[in-house]
Amino acid sequence: MTAPIPDLPNLAADDSMLSRKFGRETANYFSGSPLNRVSFLRSEHAFLASAFSHPTASFLLMNNLSPTVKDAASLGFVTKADEEWVKCFNSDVVSPLILFLGLDEKKTTGFEYKGFKGAPYFAIDVTPKDGLAEKANGVMEAVKAKGLDFSKSARMLSLTAPEAAIYAQARALLDWNARNPSCAGCGQRTLSVNSGHKRRCPPTDYAGVPEGSPPKERGDCPTRHGVSNLCFPRTDPTIIVAVVSADGTKLLLGRNKRFPPDWYSTLAGFLEPGESIEEAVRREVWEESGVTAGRVVLHSSQPWPYPANLMIGAIAQATPDGETIDLGNDPELEDAKWFSVEEVRDALTSGVSDLGGPPPPTHKEGV
Amino acid sequence: MTAPIPDLPNLAADDSMLSRKFGRETANYFSGSPLNRVSFLRSEHAFLASAFSHPTASFLLMNNLSPTVKDAASLGFVTKADEEWVKCFNSDVVSPLILFLGLDEKKTTGFEYKGFKGAPYFAIDVTPKDGLAEKANGVMEAVKAKGLDFSKSARMLSLTAPEAAIYAQARALLDWNARNPSCAGCGQRTLSVNSGHKRRCPPTDYAGVPEGSPPKERGDCPTRHGVSNLCFPRTDPTIIVAVVSADGTKLLLGRNKRFPPDWYSTLAGFLEPGESIEEAVRREVWEESGVTAGRVVLHSSQPWPYPANLMIGAIAQATPDGETIDLGNDPELEDAKWFSVEEVRDALTSGVSDLGGPPPPTHKEGV
Numbered sequence: 001m002t003a004p005i006p007d008l009p010n011l012a013a014d015d016s017m018l019s020r021k022f023g024r025e026t027a028n029y030f031s032g033s034p035l036n037r038v039s040f041l042r043s044e045h046a047f048l049a050s051a052f053s054h055p056t057a058s059f060l061l062m063n064n065l066s067p068t069v070k071d072a073a074s075l076g077f078v079t080k081a082d083e084e085w086v087k088c089f090n091s092d093v094v095s096p097l098i099l100f101l102g103l104d105e106k107k108t109t110g111f112e113y114k115g116f117k118g119a120p121y122f123a124i125d126v127t128p129k130d131g132l133a134e135k136a137n138g139v140m141e142a143v144k145a146k147g148l149d150f151s152k153s154a155r156m157l158s159l160t161a162p163e164a165a166i167y168a169q170a171r172a173l174l175d176w177n178a179r180n181p182s183c184a185g186c187g188q189r190t191l192s193v194n195s196g197h198k199r200r201c202p203p204t205d206y207a208g209v210p211e212g213s214p215p216k217e218r219g220d221c222p223t224r225h226g227v228s229n230l231c232f233p234r235t236d237p238t239i240i241v242a243v244v245s246a247d248g249t250k251l252l253l254g255r256n257k258r259f260p261p262d263w264y265s266t267l268a269g270f271l272e273p274g275e276s277i278e279e280a281v282r283r284e285v286w287e288e289s290g291v292t293a294g295r296v297v298l299h300s301s302q303p304w305p306y307p308a309n310l311m312i313g314a315i316a317q318a319t320p321d322g323e324t325i326d327l328g329n330d331p332e333l334e335d336a337k338w339f340s341v342e343e344v345r346d347a348l349t350s351g352v353s354d355l356g357g358p359p360p361p362t363h364k365e366g367v
Numbered sequence: 368m369t370a371p372i373p374d375l376p377n378l379a380a381d382d383s384m385l386s387r388k389f390g391r392e393t394a395n396y397f398s399g400s401p402l403n404r405v406s407f408l409r410s411e412h413a414f415l416a417s418a419f420s421h422p423t424a425s426f427l428l429m430n431n432l433s434p435t436v437k438d439a440a441s442l443g444f445v446t447k448a449d450e451e452w453v454k455c456f457n458s459d460v461v462s463p464l465i466l467f468l469g470l471d472e473k474k475t476t477g478f479e480y481k482g483f484k485g486a487p488y489f490a491i492d493v494t495p496k497d498g499l500a501e502k503a504n505g506v507m508e509a510v511k512a513k514g515l516d517f518s519k520s521a522r523m524l525s526l527t528a529p530e531a532a533i534y535a536q537a538r539a540l541l542d543w544n545a546r547n548p549s550c551a552g553c554g555q556r557t558l559s560v561n562s563g564h565k566r567r568c569p570p571t572d573y574a575g576v577p578e579g580s581p582p583k584e585r586g587d588c589p590t591r592h593g594v595s596n597l598c599f600p601r602t603d604p605t606i607i608v609a610v611v612s613a614d615g616t617k618l619l620l621g622r623n624k625r626f627p628p629d630w631y632s633t634l635a636g637f638l639e640p641g642e643s644i645e646e647a648v649r650r651e652v653w654e655e656s657g658v659t660a661g662r663v664v665l666h667s668s669q670p671w672p673y674p675a676n677l678m679i680g681a682i683a684q685a686t687p688d689g690e691t692i693d694l695g696n697d698p699e700l701e702d703a704k705w706f707s708v709e710e711v712r713d714a715l716t717s718g719v720s721d722l723g724g725p726p727p728p729t730h731k732e733g734v
Contacts, residue, residue, distance in 0.1 A: 024664050031643035040697040041568060041641070115695075169641030176640060179589070179597060180551040187549035187556070197639070222546070229603055229674060231548060233640045236596055237604050237677050243714040271673060272406070272493050272564070273543060273600045274536030276398035277668040283404060298665035301644040307596060308640060310604050328482075 028302035028313070029157070033165035035102030038116055042100055042194040047113050051100065051120035054111040055079070060101075060123040060170055061143060063136070065178075066150040067123075067167050068143055069303065072158045075167060076148035077121075096132055097125040099173050099196035101166060123170035123196075125178075155306065163305075172305040173197065176233045179307070184230050186221040198231050237311045239280045240268040243293055246320040251344050252291055254336035268311075281314050287338040290326025295318045381433035395642055395669035395680070396524070400532035402469030405483055409467055409561040412601045414480050416469065418487035421478040422446070427468075427490040427537055430503070430508060434534050434543075435510055439525045442534060445487075464492040466540050466563035468533060492545075494546035504550075521579050522673065532670075538675040539622050539672040540564065543600045546674070550708045551597050553588040554657075605676045607635040610660055613687040618711050619658055621703035631704065635678075656695025656703040 041047045051057060058077035061068045068076035089197035103111070103118030111120060126138040128130075140150070152342050156167055173196050181189050183201040190199040201223050204215035223230050243252035243266075253264035269284035271277065278296040285293045302311040393491035408414045418424060428435045470478070470485030478487060480603035495503040507517070523534055540563050550557050550568040557566040566592050588718035590597050603681040609635075610619035620631035636651035638644065643661040652660045660683035692703050706714075 009489055013628055025645060025664075027645070028643065030641070031646055033641070033646065036653075037639065038654075038696075040654060144558075165641065167707070169639075177594070182549065182554035184547040184549050184551040184597075189554070222453060228505055228546070230551075231602070232603075232637065234596070234601055235604055235638055235640055236599075270599065272404070272536075272676065273539030273602055274397070274400070274532065274670045274672060276395065276670055277393060277677070277679070279398055279400065283406070286403075287405075293476070298668070301665070303641045305641060310644070312644070327403075331582065332730035336609030351629050 004272025023152055023239075024143070025163070026300035026313075028300060028311075029161065030168040030303045030305065031301070032161045033102070033169065034104050034162040035121055035166060035169075036105050036116075037102040037345065038117065039321075040355065041113070041116065042197055048100060048195055050113055051103075051111060052090075052098075052122065054120055056109045056111050056119040056243065058109065058119060058121050060121070061126045061139070061150075062170060062174055063068045063124055063140060063150045064127050065171055065175055066146045067170065068151070069151045072153070073160055075163045076143075076157065078118050078143060078148070079147075089111060089118060095193055096136070097174060097177055097196055099123040099170060101169055106348050121166060123174065123348070125174050148159075150205075167306040168303050172303065172308050175305070175307045183221055184221060185223045185228065186219060188218055188221065197233065200231060203342060233308070235303075235310050237271040237277070237280075238268060238304070238311050239271060239277060239283060239284060239317050240266055240267050240311050241296075241314045243285055243289075243291060243316045243318055245323055246294075246318050246339060250338040250340055252318070252325075252336060253339055253344075254289060254333040256332065257334045259334075264335075264339070267333075267336075271312075277312055277314065281316050287317060287330040288327075290324060290331050292319045292330060293317065293335075393667035393680075394528070395667060395678075396528065396666070397531050397535040397670045397672065398667060399528045400469070400536065401471050401473065401529040402488055402533060402536075403483075403485065404469040406564070408483065408571070409564055415467060415562055417480055417483075418457070418478065419489065421487055423474065425477050425486060425488050425517070427533065428506065429490055429494045429537060429541055430517045431494050431544060432538055433519070434523065434537065435515045436518045437515060437686060439520070440527055442526065442530045443510075445510060445513075445515070453731050461505070463700075464541060464544055464559055464563055466490040466537060468536055477675075479668070480658075488533060490541065507515045512694075520675040535670050537704050539670065540600060540603075540677050542674045543671070550588055550590060552590045553586060554587065555585055556731040565601065568599060587661050600675070602670075602675050602677050604638040604644070604647075605635060605671070605678050606638060606644060606651060607633055607678050607679055608648045608652060608663075608681045608683050609633050609666075610652055610656075610658060610683045610685055612690055612705060613685050616706055617705040619652075619692075619703060620706055620711075621654060621656060621700040623699065624701045626701075631702075631706070634703075635652050638679075644681065649681050654697040655694075657691060657696060658703075659686045659689025660684065661689075683692065 058079060059077055060077055070076040099122060100286050101121040101123055103120055105118040106173035108117050109119060126136045126139050159167060168186040177192050177196055179188060180199055188201055190201050202223045203218055205218050206215045209215055227313055253263045254267050267288050271280040281296045282293045285291050296314050296316045299315055304311045327333055381425055396613050413455050425446055427442055427444055437443040466489060468488040468490055470487055471720050472485040476486060493503045544559050544563055548556060555568055557568050568588045570585055572585050573582045576582055587680035621634050622631045634652055634655050638647040648663045649660045650656050663681050663683045664678040666682055671678045694700055
């Protein structure tokens, strides 16, 4: 699941001091976005209007979190030239959620705003729901007539690295908006602002109010007093760890009941409040396998948009007297085993990495 | 803000292979908890009842997120022997929130449950609110009569490392429960379960129902279909980064308008959906300072319970042609500057690290 580091100018310094000391940076699948998010422009209406209507703007449509695709390796972006769907949406009172994703600065084909250049990227939720079903279905038909389709894959794992990153951003944000229609602080309905990157609990509401009358005052809400993290997208830090034996010759892998036969993976779990990453690694490893981990080294990270995880990859070393496997704590794993580094290397070349996929012809029984 | 690594058995392997290769692990303040969370036992009532009533159990009381303290360096735990407060709470229909924090396995003074041993630690919310005001005030008076008090510090930054970690866990969890009385998925009230580590949106409700009658059915909620991240505590990943110049001789620091004069710090910011940690570092550095970062190395992490951050420390190296400071993007910083490594070293020995604290006598103007 490791993607080549995309050709980004800011990653070019590969012979840098840090690189020589620590090795190359690992960019994992779903990271490596080509877009500059220019997050500080998200609340500027003039910028958004200008970017949205620019001929170089690209739009990723998403139906129930499935993106438009050309094929398994490529997203299908709709451009402004496709007038049908744009017209469809402008006249509706219920607005579909539109995310501003960023500017592709390598594509300098004319768009510029206060010195910021690049092709604008947006994502639009075309899920046929609420008052939007008819229009959304019309848009989807128009898109299909142009040769694009909505992906049938539950997980988009075969895109090119830059498109995977764009999709990950779009999916995570649309999903966060969809999961949080109400305010956790007071229970009232919230409103998506900042082009999909924030949700506010407004103090007034026009719902049920006759035209021309002032809006109703709503009940007080703690999120309106100062800055509240509840207004911002949620990301759940998750550890995934390669535990090596004290002598460095073996690797600890485990299997869940739901895994296909012979399928083992590194251990993983959610970080808890008041825990460092390193502590979360030691806790998860001990809870799931009984193994005691000593030193933990952070390796690299990966956004995982199912729904909102930040996978933090780590390497941990078992303490010499802590290598005994005990599955009696947390019932999460069905089995855990120490594998020699050679076995793991062999499995990586001749095993399967897709959960449920058939093994290749070189596969041997027992990993 | 770096605490010595506490004397934990699982950190003893300091001459390990990973340690020799990467150096010692850094345990930052608020990490290094002495408690085993035994998270898989949180939902076992027999365990909780047994641990709660054991004579070795310790209870941290918190009033509006302020913990009981003995002095600036020590939390003040209440033990089961203090019968007053325990009696106070048992008879009330409104239950205060009680967190199970974990077992201190170094204290094996008799408590054992299915082979798990140690002194149990709990935190209890004694904020005088809802139906609990009178009882809570009584409890707080009783605690004060015993020579403990509730901390007046907004931030508990002078505790011993193990107690800081216990406090961080308790504060983060109580705050998360207090901020999330309602369900973000449907707006209905939620219920704290798993000794404070989960909130559920129940399908039925006895509110307003005559005694002896069945509960009311509540509206459907998406969080009841499968596992929802909304039910679990939220932690916001945040990057904090030391940016070094391309030649490794200078460090980039910035200052916010709210900072006291001459006060500069490393840059920091929240990670966004669909971003790796490394990408979040490059985005924040560019947005706040205009500097382009290349290689990013993860250094260590720190739980920061104000309210729920996971600080992820990184070192980034500026690209040779990306060192020009430009504050024109995000207006967050008032100033950013390159400082020589010597200046930073000097500031760390003779400067102030407390925001707003007076400089020591050795302080020189201009850092």
